[in-house]
Amino acid sequence: xxxEIVGVDGLPExxxxxxxxxxxxxxxxxxxxxxxxxxxxxxxxxxNRIVRxxxxxxxxxxxxxxxxxxxxDARILEVVLGETRKIVRWTRGVLISETHHGFVCANAxxxxxxAGEQDAVVLLPVDPDGSAMRIRKALKExxxxxxxxxxxxxxxxxxxxxxxxxxxxxxxxxxxxxYAGQYDxxxxxxxxTEIAIADEIAAATELVMGKLDRCPAAIVRGLHLEFTDSxxxxxxREYVRSAERDLxx
Amino acid sequence: xxxEIVGVDGLPExxxxxxxxxxxxxxxxxxxxxxxxxxxxxxxxxxNRIVRxxxxxxxxxxxxxxxxxxxxDARILEVVLGETRKIVRWTRGVLISETHHGFVCANAxxxxxxAGEQDAVVLLPVDPDGSAMRIRKALKExxxxxxxxxxxxxxxxxxxxxxxxxxxxxxxxxxxxxYAGQYDxxxxxxxxTEIAIADEIAAATELVMGKLDRCPAAIVRGLHLEFTDSxxxxxxREYVRSAERDLxx
Numbered sequence: 001x002x003x004e005i006v007g008v009d010g011l012p013e014x015x016x017x018x019x020x021x022x023x024x025x026x027x028x029x030x031x032x033x034x035x036x037x038x039x040x041x042x043x044x045x046x047x048n049r050i051v052r053x054x055x056x057x058x059x060x061x062x063x064x065x066x067x068x069x070x071x072x073d074a075r076i077l078e079v080v081l082g083e084t085r086k087i088v089r090w091t092r093g094v095l096i097s098e099t100h101h102g103f104v105c106a107n108a109x110x111x112x113x114x115a116g117e118q119d120a121v122v123l124l125p126v127d128p129d130g131s132a133m134r135i136r137k138a139l140k141e142x143x144x145x146x147x148x149x150x151x152x153x154x155x156x157x158x159x160x161x162x163x164x165x166x167x168x169x170x171x172x173x174x175x176x177x178x179y180a181g182q183y184d185x186x187x188x189x190x191x192x193t194e195i196a197i198a199d200e201i202a203a204a205t206e207l208v209m210g211k212l213d214r215c216p217a218a219i220v221r222g223l224h225l226e227f228t229d230s231x232x233x234x235x236x237r238e239y240v241r242s243a244e245r246d247l248x249x
Numbered sequence: 250x251x252x253e254i255v256g257v258d259g260l261p262e263x264x265x266x267x268x269x270x271x272x273x274x275x276x277x278x279x280x281x282x283x284x285x286x287x288x289x290x291x292x293x294x295x296x297n298r299i300v301r302x303x304x305x306x307x308x309x310x311x312x313x314x315x316x317x318x319x320x321x322d323a324r325i326l327e328v329v330l331g332e333t334r335k336i337v338r339w340t341r342g343v344l345i346s347e348t349h350h351g352f353v354c355a356n357a358x359x360x361x362x363x364a365g366e367q368d369a370v371v372l373l374p375v376d377p378d379g380s381a382m383r384i385r386k387a388l389k390e391x392x393x394x395x396x397x398x399x400x401x402x403x404x405x406x407x408x409x410x411x412x413x414x415x416x417x418x419x420x421x422x423x424x425x426x427x428y429a430g431q432y433d434x435x436x437x438x439x440x441x442t443e444i445a446i447a448d449e450i451a452a453a454t455e456l457v458m459g460k461l462d463r464c465p466a467a468i469v470r471g472l473h474l475e476f477t478d479s480x481x482x483x484x485x486r487e488y489v490r491s492a493e494r495d496l497x498x
Contacts, residue, residue, distance in 0.1 A: 003254040104408040158407035158497035159353040162445030196411030204453030208250040248407035
């Protein structure tokens with residue numbers, strides 16, 4: 001089996017309202033069966049998930065946390081708190097949030113870098129699965145290709161240093177590849193029964209995306225996956241471990 | 250930028266003492282600059298990290314835990330405890346261990362499936378970086394190619410459902426790609442400053458490895474990385490977050 005991962009080069013600075021499917025298909029030939037990964041930052045920008053810090057008035061909680069952390073920007077904390085369903089950790093100025101989607105990540109995914117303008121932050125899409133689905137549908141139209149779409153973001157992990165790309169939105173593709181009920185040649189059920197395949201695809205595409213190369217999209221070609229829109233498992237919410245099942249929250 | 254990921258097909262059932270570098274280079278052409286990922290299971294088998302359960306006498310702690318969990322095999326728990334430096338969680342029959350290497354994973358990486366024989370378990374390599382380095386050195390000799398090597402295993406994650414492939418041993422390649430001190434066009438330092446590049450490569454190769462296809466090795470071609478053996482950052486121990494820095498242990 002052989003895969004190709006190709007970066008989509010030459011995208012312009014993305015602005016609210018831009019048509020990502022069109023911009024990408026003008027720069028890359030998409031084929032049925034391809035998986036397109038798109039960095040959250042540009043998806044969020046097209047959806048105008050940009051907050052100008054001059055427009056933010058921090059509330060008492062954000063002000064108190066900023067002081068506790070010794071000089072964090074209270075306006076950014078205010079935005080982060082708005083994107084946070086639950087604070088998972090707040091220690092030494094590091095804020096690990098559970099977002100409204102259920103993802104656990106630093107600062108609820110709010111980020112000041114590569115915002116495209118001064119004194120602004122970019123938020124995660126409100127509905128990253130919906131974002132992926134819109135791009136998938138538009139590509140069917142524009143590129144005449146049945147392409148699965150993953151919206152990716154780079155998250156830290158528990159226990160392990162370094163960040164890795166993960167899937168926060170999915171369309172057309174199941175989040176998990178299931179091996180449950182499959183057995184090895186000795187008749188033992190496989191230990192690992194669910195592979196986070198969209199997370200692995202996201203990680204793979206980060207290898208060609210880079211952070212400063214203005215290559216926020218990449219195509220994976222050669223995966224023999226069945227694409228569907230059953231509305232069942234084609235969602236990054238499949239990755240959200242419920243609090244009851246989670247030993248680390 | 251374009252990457253290729255190619256599975257190494259047709260490897261035989263691996264046995265203790267087998268020469269993995271030779272078996273792989275007989276089935277795949279390796280070029281200088283390639284990264285070879287090899288599944289932990291076959292590396293461990295060549296190193297005879299196989300324990301026959303008939304040879305294991307569970308101690309009182311393993312027996313008590315087996316009873317607590319309502320029917321777990323106390324012999325397997327005995328082996329797992331031997332591989333465990335610290336129990337991170339022991340809840341509802343699920344054991345999350347910190348291994349002697351410092352990795353946090355279920356059952357200290359001990360696995361019964363695909364052991365190659367009945368009533369046996371496979372343990373992680375004692376020194377996975379050393380395993381990777383031995384394969385790297387042998388490939389220089391046999392394939393006349395400067396190839397970085399990653400030993401991979403499939404771990405669960407905190408907060409997220411599904412398992413993903415990660416790097417547990419590295420040779421020739423830095424674990425982390427550092428962006429610290431790099432700035433976006435607006436002059437803000439990048440939020441994500443360390444990418445777990447070997448983990449992302451491991452994840453990428455899982456996409457062609459599969460779990461039942463007897464394809465426990467894959468080659469990544471087209472990464473423009475500098476390979477070194479400085480003895481500095483070319484170790485999967487770089488991923489081990491110290492307990493003081495870890496908010497989730």
